[in-house]
Amino acid sequence: MVKVIVADELVKANEETAAGNRRLLEEKGVVMVNLIGGPGAGKTTLLEKTLPLLSDKFCVAVIEGDSYTTCDADRIAKTGVEAVQINTRGACHLDAKMIEEALKQLPLDELDLIIIENVGNLVCPAQFDLGDDYKFVLSSVTEGVDKPAKYPLAFRQAFGVVITKTDLFPYTDFNLGSYIEELFEINNKLKIFPVSSLKDEGTEEWSQLVGRMIWRKRRGLTVM
Amino acid sequence: MVKVIVADELVKANEETAAGNRRLLEEKGVVMVNLIGGPGAGKTTLLEKTLPLLSDKFCVAVIEGDSYTTCDADRIAKTGVEAVQINTRGACHLDAKMIEEALKQLPLDELDLIIIENVGNLVCPAQFDLGDDYKFVLSSVTEGVDKPAKYPLAFRQAFGVVITKTDLFPYTDFNLGSYIEELFEINNKLKIFPVSSLKDEGTEEWSQLVGRMIWRKRRGLTVM
Numbered sequence: 001m002v003k004v005i006v007a008d009e010l011v012k013a014n015e016e017t018a019a020g021n022r023r024l025l026e027e028k029g030v031v032m033v034n035l036i037g038g039p040g041a042g043k044t045t046l047l048e049k050t051l052p053l054l055s056d057k058f059c060v061a062v063i064e065g066d067s068y069t070t071c072d073a074d075r076i077a078k079t080g081v082e083a084v085q086i087n088t089r090g091a092c093h094l095d096a097k098m099i100e101e102a103l104k105q106l107p108l109d110e111l112d113l114i115i116i117e118n119v120g121n122l123v124c125p126a127q128f129d130l131g132d133d134y135k136f137v138l139s140s141v142t143e144g145v146d147k148p149a150k151y152p153l154a155f156r157q158a159f160g161v162v163i164t165k166t167d168l169f170p171y172t173d174f175n176l177g178s179y180i181e182e183l184f185e186i187n188n189k190l191k192i193f194p195v196s197s198l199k200d201e202g203t204e205e206w207s208q209l210v211g212r213m214i215w216r217k218r219r220g221l222t223v224m
Numbered sequence: 225m226v227k228v229i230v231a232d233e234l235v236k237a238n239e240e241t242a243a244g245n246r247r248l249l250e251e252k253g254v255v256m257v258n259l260i261g262g263p264g265a266g267k268t269t270l271l272e273k274t275l276p277l278l279s280d281k282f283c284v285a286v287i288e289g290d291s292y293t294t295c296d297a298d299r300i301a302k303t304g305v306e307a308v309q310i311n312t313r314g315a316c317h318l319d320a321k322m323i324e325e326a327l328k329q330l331p332l333d334e335l336d337l338i339i340i341e342n343v344g345n346l347v348c349p350a351q352f353d354l355g356d357d358y359k360f361v362l363s364s365v366t367e368g369v370d371k372p373a374k375y376p377l378a379f380r381q382a383f384g385v386v387i388t389k390t391d392l393f394p395y396t397d398f399n400l401g402s403y404i405e406e407l408f409e410i411n412n413k414l415k416i417f418p419v420s421s422l423k424d425e426g427t428e429e430w431s432q433l434v435g436r437m438i439w440r441k442r443r444g445l446t447v448m
Contacts, residue, residue, distance in 0.1 A: 039262040039346045039375060040367025067347065069373050090377060092316060092347035120374065122263045123291065123316035123345050142366040142389060143264025149293050150344065151263060153314060165366060171395055 014128055017096035021103060021131025028108040031213050032116065034130055036154055037138035039120035042164035044072045045197040046138065046206070047115065051079040053207040058112040058214055063102045065094040065119045072117060082106070093124035096131055112214045122147070126154035134213060134224075140165040141174040148182045155183065159224070160191035162206060167196040238352055241320035245327060245355025252332040255437050256340065258354055260378050261362035263344035266388035268296045269421040270362065270430070271339065275303040277431040282336040282438055287326045289318040289343045296341060306330070317348035320355055336438050346371070350378035357447050358437060364389040365398040372406045379407065383448070384415035386430060391420040 025032050035043045054060050062083040064073040067090050076083040084102045118125040137158045139147050148155045183190050195202035249256050259267045278284050286307040288297040291314050300307040308326045342349040361382045363371050372379045385407060407414050419426035
């Protein structure tokens, strides 16, 4: 029983902190997006390609979650966008408390958008709300079409799915139609973005969506 | 503090159960292999291609870890090999207790080999010993070369790494030389197996290695 009670307490404490993060960002008019995906799903590469588009129009910062290294934050820094690194020291997800600390390091009065890159893991990050406005799952065409059924929580909570590495379509047995069916089976409200960061396909469309999220928040409209 | 104490207790209890599993399989002369990899790394596909080779010569069973579905166990069943399904109900890894229960369902006196397919996750499964003889990490060429540095625990504990989806080499910027350097930086004893399950390349070599593990155990030799 100990395990269950402690887990419940942890989740409850996390939800309270997440609600606090959400209130703070609501006050400051900042949109926060949470990117979730397995190792190598293409989260950092999507950011490398879309941050230059977004930071042209908006004031953007990134919170980088990683078990040990700073290699992703270093890649983000090269785009000229400010990145706060959170090292979880082996832990498998970010939690709301870590984000609360990271927010203290960011100039919230100036920012329009914060993008969080979660730890590379499709299971645990889905269980911890961070106080974000929108969650996106990133899943590559090489991962196959069965991931929504196998990791339903992440897909159920997501606002959208970015299908990455579409340049590899011709070399895999990935079937986009079947995949979309699998996605809608789990969550029929998902926005779907096929993207090849390598070939700059779909990256502008995704950036435009994120831009619309910012405009909506500025006008005091609720999330989409 | 509660969190830390409970985590330590859980890990200690898991280690005791894992040691029990290991003793039982030692007695029975059964080799147990633990496959760890992120979502879509190609664990099930490797098994689909190698189980027919292995079950030709040895008596083999599979333990399938999955958060919710039975889709992988169904794929294994089609190869004619017995598969025990463990549904973790959202939990992000298998633990030794789950394996202890699964072993009760298997004819250990007849078996030579048990292959465990862990939950698709490169973080948490590395923290829980199952009582296996050999751990393999599966990582696909599309995941990029930075995974050993980012998920060091899994690679440090592994006996070998199966580099999957090598048929996609020509369409990615994956550099095998750099990857092997990254691997050896973390663990210079790793056995490395580049494999394309799709094209049946490297699958026979991996099966032969697993076969040698069985022969060694039959002769009472320690693990390699």
